[in-house]
Amino acid sequence: MKNTPYRGRFAPSPTGPLHFGSLMTAMGSYLAARSQNGQWLLRMEDLDPPREIAGAADDILHTLEAHHLHWDGPVFYQSQRLSAYDDALAQLAREGHSFPCRCTRKAIAEQRSTRSSQAAHFDACREGLPEGIATRTVRVRSGDTPIHIDDILHGPQEPYPSREVGDFIVRRADGLHAYHLAAVVDDAHQGITEIVRGADLLDCTPPQVHLQQLLGLQHPRYCHLPIAVNSRGEKLSKQTHAPAIARQTPGPNLYQALCFLGQMPNPALANEPPDTILRWAVAHWNVNNINKHNQVVA
Ligand SMILES: [Zn+2]
Numbered sequence: 294m295k296n297t298p299y300r301g302r303f304a305p306s307p308t309g310p311l312h313f314g315s316l317m318t319a320m321g322s323y324l325a326a327r328s329q330n331g332q333w334l335l336r337m338e339d340l341d342p343p344r345e346i347a348g349a350a351d352d353i354l355h356t357l358e359a360h361h362l363h364w365d366g367p368v369f370y371q372s373q374r375l376s377a378y379d380d381a382l383a384q385l386a387r388e389g390h391s392f393p394c395r396c397t398r399k400a401i402a403e404q405r406s407t408r409s410s411q412a413a414h415f416d417a418c419r420e421g422l423p424e425g426i427a428t429r430t431v432r433v434r435s436g437d438t439p440i441h442i443d444d445i446l447h448g449p450q451e452p453y454p455s456r457e458v459g460d461f462i463v464r465r466a467d468g469l470h471a472y473h474l475a476a477v478v479d480d481a482h483q484g485i486t487e488i489v490r491g492a493d494l495l496d497c498t499p500p501q502v503h504l505q506q507l508l509g510l511q512h513p514r515y516c517h518l519p520i521a522v523n524s525r526g527e528k529l530s531k532q533t534h535a536p537a538i539a540r541q542t543p544g545p546n547l548y549q550a551l552c553f554l555g556q557m558p559n560p561a562l563a564n565e566p567p568d569t570i571l572r573w574a575v576a577h578w579n580v581n582n583i584n585k586h587n588q589v590v591a
Contacts, residue, residue: 299331300486303357303364304476306338307349310537311356313590314491314521314529317550320574321518321583322489323362324554327571328578334483335364339372340475343467359540360547361567369483371475378470381478381508382463385433390507391463393428394418416460431464433504440502445487445516446585447495458500473500481510492517492587493528518583521553521590529590543567547574553590555582 303319305311311319326333335357337350354368385391394416396404404417416432439452463474476497480488495517505512521529529535538546547570548563556577562570 297484297486299326299329300334300484301326301331301489302334302336302480302483302485303362304336304338304479304490305353306341307345307353308341309346309349309531310352312529312531312535312538313546313549314535316356316360316538316546317521317553318489318491318518319357319362320360320547320550321516321554323571324574324578325487325489325516325580327575331486332365334366334369334485336369336479336483337371338472338475339370340470340472356538356540360543361571369479371479374475374479374482375470377478377482378475381474382431382470384508385463386431388507389434391431391433392416392419392460393422394430394432394460394462395422395426395428397429415456419460429466430462432460433463433500433507435460435503438503438506440499440506442498442502442515444498445514445580446583447517453499455499455503458503461500463504473497473504477501477504477508477510480513481505481508485513487514487516489516489518491520491528492585493520516580518554519585520587522587524589526587526589528587544570547571553588555584557582 301322303322305315323333339345339350357364382391395418396416401416415435419434422428435455435458438455440455441452442450444450461473463471465471498515502512523529523533527533544565544567545563547567548558551558551570551574556574556579558570558573562573
């Protein structure tokens with residue numbers, strides 16, 4: 294995709310306000326895009342109503358605006374894309390890449406502990422269910438095609454046997470579309486050329502690349518940024534009670550995110566307005582300066 298114009302994206306879930314870790318990821322993907330004269334799109338991953346918080350989507354947008362992280366085009370909402378995900382599910386089924394599964398989480402764990410390591414990755418339902426058995430989920434077949442991932446920050450990864458991914462869920466027991474399915478369908482639809490996201494999502498990359506192969510979609514490039522952790526080594530998140538980013542102090546927040554990303558901004562920038570900081574950051578963005586390891590944020 295050498296000649297394709299750069300298109301990046303930030304794709305938060307509206308499960309709570311942005312915290313420092315998510316602002317840093319937003320900024321990393323923004324700077325990667327803008328430094329290559331690329332577009333930066335915003336996708337709201339609002340596919341999981343039980344986990345969502347009323348008002349969180351708008352709150353995230355206001356926080357990004359307060360930091361002058363302006364996106365291109367309208368905000369893209371996954372909740373409006375259900376028919377596209379259904380089409381992808383139908384394609385997988387039609388081409389024999391998916392199968393209905395009746396297993397509970399507990400049954401899967403038992404299967405994996407009692408079977409040989411080779412078979413442990415394959416779901417017992419993949420050969421078909423007897424008539425009249427109620428299905429819970431839809432799973433995708435993993436196979437033996439190696440999965441190649443060349444991460445911009447972490448370098449080329451060992452070819453990953455798709456078998457190791459296991460037969461994974463594309464439609465959940467509650468009927469909702471699974472995250473991997475929606476993400477790859479939308480990355481292709483939005484023409485995303487590079488995915489910059491947190492290293493906590495590294496494990497999502499093999500199943501997503503596997504799905505791209507099955508659905509005949511373009512492979513974007515990947516760049517997994519270090520994640521911000523607390524003193525106990527836990528990722529900053531709603532679950533670990535990370536505080537919401539303060540909208541009143543956009544300059545210092547951006548400055549701190551730049552430091553986290555290893556960009557070594559001049560300390561005088563800390564007190565400048567957001568546009569000045571972002572202009573400097575776009576001009577000086579260097580992915581090689583990013584420390585690959587997760588870092589503690591007090
Ligand atoms: Zn099963």
